[in-house]
Amino acid sequence: MPTEYSHGGTSVPETKAVTHPVVTGGHRSDLDDMRATFDAFRETNEERLAEIETRGAVDPLTQDKLAHIDAQLDRQQRRLDAMALKSSRPPRGAGPDEPGDTTALQHKGAFVSYMRKGQEDGLRALEQKALSVGSDPDGGYLVPDETETAILRGMTSVSPIRAIAGARQVSSSVFKKPFSISGPQSGWVAETAARPQTGAPTLSELAFPTMELYAMPAATPSLLEDAAVDVDAWIAEEVELAFAEQEGTAFVTGDGVNKPRGFLDYPRVAEASWSWGNLGQLTSGVDGAFPASDPGDVLIDLVYALKAGYRQNAGFVMNRRTQAVVRKMKDADGNYLWQPPATVGAPATLMTFPLTEAEDMSDIATDAPAIAFGDFRRGYLVVDRTGVRILRDPYSAKPYVLFYTTKRVGGGVQDFDAIKLLTFSA
Template sequence: MPVELKDIQDVAEELTSRFTEFKSANDSSMEATRAEVIRLTEKTDKLNAQLSELEALKKELDGLYKKQNRPGTVEGDAEYRKHFIDQWMRKNNAADIEAKAVNLGANQDGGFGVPEELDRQILELERELSPMRALCRNIQVSTDGYKRLVNLGGAGSGWVGETDARPETNTPKLAQIEAFMGEIYANPATTQKALDDVYFNVEQWIADEVAQEFVDREADAFLNGDGVGKPKGILAYAMDTAPDASREFGKLQRVISGKAGDFNADNLLSVIYRLKKAFRRNANWMMTGTTVEKVRKFKDADGNYMWRPGIEAGQPSLLLGYGIEENEDMPEVAADANAILFGDFMRGYSIVDRIGARMLRDPYTHKPFVHFYTTKRVGGMLVDSNAIKVLTLSKGA
């Protein structure tokens, strides 16, 4: 059934109604007797969980609505794609595509390059499924690596009159950064009987399965990967409490909460204003769902709740005016945990995909299942260490 805008609006209205009820229960618990506190706390926790469910449902409907209204994709090599899907994937008949294939591996292994259209379809699905891909810059390259120069400052400038001499400026300080690349794989399986079924959409099935497996493997790497045969994640980079002006390039600034395993509303404000104004324009929060449940109870000095549900279609819920991206691979609230990220992720971190996935058909290893072993190269790197801040739940020195 198609997703209509009305469906999203209905869920948004329910989300608003539940939030009003949640605020009332939470406010009452602060003024209640001990027995009432227990009862109201249970009610508040239940409503908080319902808010999370409704928020997730609205986000899912937003995604489906956007997907079904997306313009059609451009056809790639239609002939190669047809033979790849109908002959090789379904029937293991490689004769028709061997002459046309861009073979990315040894031919005796039976591996062929995935058609460009299918390759891009997998990437689009990954962006929809991955919190990191949703916020960070996604770059596609045709080589095994990716390097770029970043300006660390130092280029002189000044004011001159119309006819004044223009003195030479200072030499800018440049640094070369390189993406940490690795090979990722997925190995979805189906039966030959399913492949023989003309109503079985093989292309959509393989795109969904491969994208989901890639996302599951990438998720932790983009946050915690050590850069050895995989991307280097944001939280794997060195951190320092020094401000941007004096902190070493490539080190993230961490804000210490002042209490081991806990934080408060003032800590969130500190994180926001450690970030330069230019980065705050496109900034978002990133945290787990249980951390979101915690911040829903926070109020400002005037007693207003800091969390606001996203009412309009496509609008995320807001914390202090900034969108929240739930990411279950973020650390939970615990002593010394880097539990919250805030910043302009598009400016701060880049994900690099090498175009040209490779697929190997394996009908022998686990009969009667047919596996499609799919590999590609993907990497990640911190581009601007000033663009993202970290809240660390530590007592500090």
């Protein structure tokens, strides 16, 4: 059913169709616990509002109780996210009797020998056969395709912006994308009239260079000698979280110097004077805060600053401290704008739009762009250069064996009209 929001006396319907996974077993119990916690949150917040109305101040005990419940909601959301991530991970590695590509199996076997014992002859021969560039041991060796896929899948689940952004894999160091700023050139003519030449489109070339990201997990000799340990799964699990944390920060605030450029690093202009190359922003009307009355109207203005073509697949991005503030907001009918996830693996929603929690977003402060709203799949592009390389180092940290693992990734805004920001200023 459509949900209506009251804005300036006019009811504005917004309908979104969302598909979610089925919840079973223990996941349902955890989801029910979160819903019960949110019910307690609503009751306590109503007490807080009643105290403000009757006494002009909030009882400290009520404030502490609300903060405790708010923190509990955050913990339950993280638990649900962890469950969804764990259940989404497919089994890594194939048994020796399973069918598969001969070259892939040879690569996997040679990779395991290199990881466990440092035997690099097999990998060197395979990479030279494939005409790989830089197949000498000083540059490291490519991990099997299966391991690379597992690393990227894990990073997508953990890195908040990668999970909602567009993605492209390339084999070169820079991805260049032409973009028509003025749109397609066309016009209307009569059936027998002359066809005048249309104006040339205004094109802009966007360049997304890939930068090197590295991690250096360490292993003990006993771990590598243990035949029961799946070294593919071990290295994937060790590096995917480290990679995800680093790139998650870069995709939000990165300055583009030896790292991807985050969307908050681009110039911001008032939405009324928006132009290509800038991100449009709205202001809250109050320095460092939401307005005291009808704060939800600011969020409605932000939603409808985005064109309809982008809005259908749009969502909010903010950190947990900002989310704690909007969690207390209600519409004109007394319904809370924030709602807990409908199913495990689904995000919380704000005004029916999915909400992505990115800790690198700004806190609510004067002139801070603390809330972003947009279609990030069209607005922000993550570029992955194919190939994850590993260099085994048994010498630098004896008795441990270090695995210098690198991949190349870039990122930046690809459609400046697809993302809008809310800045907390007058």
